Amino acid sequence: MPATLVECVPNFSEGRDPAKIDAIVEAVRSAGATVLDRSADHDHHRSVITFAAPADIAGEAAFRAVRQAVSILDLRSHSGVHPRIGAADVVPFVPVHGVTMEDCVRIARQTGRRIWEELGVPVYLYEAAAVRPECRNLAHIRRGDVPEPDFGGPTHHPSAGAVVVGARKFLIAFNVNLKTLDVTIARRIARAVRFSSGGLPHVKAMGVFLASRNLAQVSMNLTDFEATPIHVVLEEVRRLAAHHGVAIAGTEVIGLVPRKALEMVAAWYLQLESFRPDMVLETRLEG
Amino acid sequence: MPATLVECVPNFSEGRDPAKIDAIVEAVRSAGATVLDRSADHDHHRSVITFAAPADIAGEAAFRAVRQAVSILDLRSHSGVHPRIGAADVVPFVPVHGVTMEDCVRIARQTGRRIWEELGVPVYLYEAAAVRPECRNLAHIRRGDVPEPDFGGPTHHPSAGAVVVGARKFLIAFNVNLKTLDVTIARRIARAVRFSSGGLPHVKAMGVFLASRNLAQVSMNLTDFEATPIHVVLEEVRRLAAHHGVAIAGTEVIGLVPRKALEMVAAWYLQLESFRPDMVLETRLEG
Numbered sequence: 323m324p325a326t327l328v329e330c331v332p333n334f335s336e337g338r339d340p341a342k343i344d345a346i347v348e349a350v351r352s353a354g355a356t357v358l359d360r361s362a363d364h365d366h367h368r369s370v371i372t373f374a375a376p377a378d379i380a381g382e383a384a385f386r387a388v389r390q391a392v393s394i395l396d397l398r399s400h401s402g403v404h405p406r407i408g409a410a411d412v413v414p415f416v417p418v419h420g421v422t423m424e425d426c427v428r429i430a431r432q433t434g435r436r437i438w439e440e441l442g443v444p445v446y447l448y449e450a451a452a453v454r455p456e457c458r459n460l461a462h463i464r465r466g467d468v469p470e471p472d473f474g475g476p477t478h479h480p481s482a483g484a485v486v487v488g489a490r491k492f493l494i495a496f497n498v499n500l501k502t503l504d505v506t507i508a509r510r511i512a513r514a515v516r517f518s519s520g521g522l523p524h525v526k527a528m529g530v531f532l533a534s535r536n537l538a539q540v541s542m543n544l545t546d547f548e549a550t551p552i553h554v555v556l557e558e559v560r561r562l563a564a565h566h567g568v569a570i571a572g573t574e575v576i577g578l579v580p581r582k583a584l585e586m587v588a589a590w591y592l593q594l595e596s597f598r599p600d601m602v603l604e605t606r607l608e609g
Numbered sequence: 610m611p612a613t614l615v616e617c618v619p620n621f622s623e624g625r626d627p628a629k630i631d632a633i634v635e636a637v638r639s640a641g642a643t644v645l646d647r648s649a650d651h652d653h654h655r656s657v658i659t660f661a662a663p664a665d666i667a668g669e670a671a672f673r674a675v676r677q678a679v680s681i682l683d684l685r686s687h688s689g690v691h692p693r694i695g696a697a698d699v700v701p702f703v704p705v706h707g708v709t710m711e712d713c714v715r716i717a718r719q720t721g722r723r724i725w726e727e728l729g730v731p732v733y734l735y736e737a738a739a740v741r742p743e744c745r746n747l748a749h750i751r752r753g754d755v756p757e758p759d760f761g762g763p764t765h766h767p768s769a770g771a772v773v774v775g776a777r778k779f780l781i782a783f784n785v786n787l788k789t790l791d792v793t794i795a796r797r798i799a800r801a802v803r804f805s806s807g808g809l810p811h812v813k814a815m816g817v818f819l820a821s822r823n824l825a826q827v828s829m830n831l832t833d834f835e836a837t838p839i840h841v842v843l844e845e846v847r848r849l850a851a852h853h854g855v856a857i858a859g860t861e862v863i864g865l866v867p868r869k870a871l872e873m874v875a876a877w878y879l880q881l882e883s884f885r886p887d888m889v890l891e892t893r894l895e896g
Binding site for chain 2: 499587607
C-alpha cells in the first residue's frame, strides 16, 4: 500500500451508455489511480466511480475524469430521476491512510480551481472544503439556495452545468435487518437513531421494507465511524428494536468498510484493554 | 506484503547474554527474514525470536539461526528453570498467508534434515510435521518418551543437544481479567474451558492471580482460532463467570493476532450476513 491514500467517489450524470462510462473510468486510470468500483443506474441515469490514489495523484485523476465527462456528456439531453446540477455532478475526496482532512480540503480546492480555469465549468465547494457555511450541505446547493459558485459563474456551463467538489469523511452504508414484516417499526427506529431527528451524531437512517426478503430494514449511512462507531449504532438499534419486541435478523455492509472500523468493533466487543493496530500480524509486517 | 508468508517462532536456551541473542537475530536477518519480536527471560535462561518470511526463505532463515546457536551456545554450562533439550530448542513453522500447513510441514522436514546433515545435531519432528504419532506432543519428546530422533541420534550432540522442529497453527495468547480477587474462580473457569479437562477444542487455560493489578485472570492459548474463534472463548468464559456472579473486567491479547481472527470477531458480533475480506477497503487495494 502506498504511504498516502485518498479515496474519491465522483458521481456522473450518465447511467445508460456503458461506452461513455468506460471512457470516464479510463480517464481515472490514465492518471495512475486504482478503480475499486463502478456502478450505474438506468432510472437515475447516473453512475458512481470509486477510486483510490496516493494524495499527489488523486486530484489529477479526478480532474481527468471531469474533463472526460464534460467533453462527452450533455445535460441538455439528459433526463433522470436523481437530482443533479452537472455532467460531472459531485466529486468528494476522502482521507483513507496517511492523509488528513486538511490535505483532502486542499486537493478539493485545487481541483475545483482547475475545473473552472481549464474547463470553464463553475465549481461549488462543499462539506469540509466549503468556504461558505451555507455550502456545507450538498442538498442546499442542489436546491439552488447558493446562487453563486465558488469558482466561475454566476451562469452555469451550457452542456456541463456545474460541479460540486469537496472533502468528507469515509461513509459506511450499514443496514440492520429486523425480524418483523412491520416497516413502521423500522421507520420508528430510523427516526430515533438518526441525528436529524435527535438521534446519534453522524447517522442518517430510513426504514424500508425488503419485499424480496420479506422483512423490514433500518438502512443507514454512518458519516463519521470514528466518532460514532458501527457497534454504537448496532447496539442502539438493538435496544430500540427490543423495545418493540423485535430481534435483529442480521446486518449488511454495502460497499467497502475501512479496516479501522472493523478493528474498533472487534476491540470493543472483546473488551480489549489496550488495542493497537500494530498488534495485528499483517499490519506489523507492513509497518 | 509478499505472496507467501510463514511465521517462525524459534526458542533458544540463552536468556542472559544479549550479544549472543543479537548474533542469532542477525543470522535470521541475513537470510532476508523480518524479525517481528524478540524476548528473553533471565530465570528461564531462554529467548524467543518471532520472525516472518516468504515460504522460500523461512527454512533458510531458521537454519542459519540454529547454526549460529549451535556454534555459540553450550548446554553443558547451561542452567535454567525451563525444560529444554537443545541449544536451539524448538523451531515451529506457522502458515500465515498464501501457504498451507502442508507447505510448512515440508519446510520443517527439509530444515530438520539439514540440521542433522550439515550440523550433526539430531532432530525430532513434532506437531503437524511429526512422522510418528507419539511425537505430535512436544511434552512427550521433552519427557524422553521418544528415545530415537527422526534424523540422527540416538545420542544427542554433546554441546547442542537436539532440536525439535515442526509445524503448527498460529497461537493466540488471550487473557480474560475477572472482577474478583478470588483466584479459585479463575481456576475453575480455566478447568471448564480448556480442552484437556473437557472444555473447548484448541483451548489451553490456567487461572492465575495478578498481584500487581489485584485481580484474577483466565490465561489462555488458542491453538486454532479458525476452529474455536476468540469470541466463542470469550462468551464461554463470560457465561461461566456469570455463574459465579463475576463480571469480566477486560481482556488482553499478548503478542500478535492475525487479521483474520479480528475480522471473524467483528463479523460475528455485528451479525454480518455475508462478510468477505475484500469488503475491507485496504484489502481490496492490496488484492
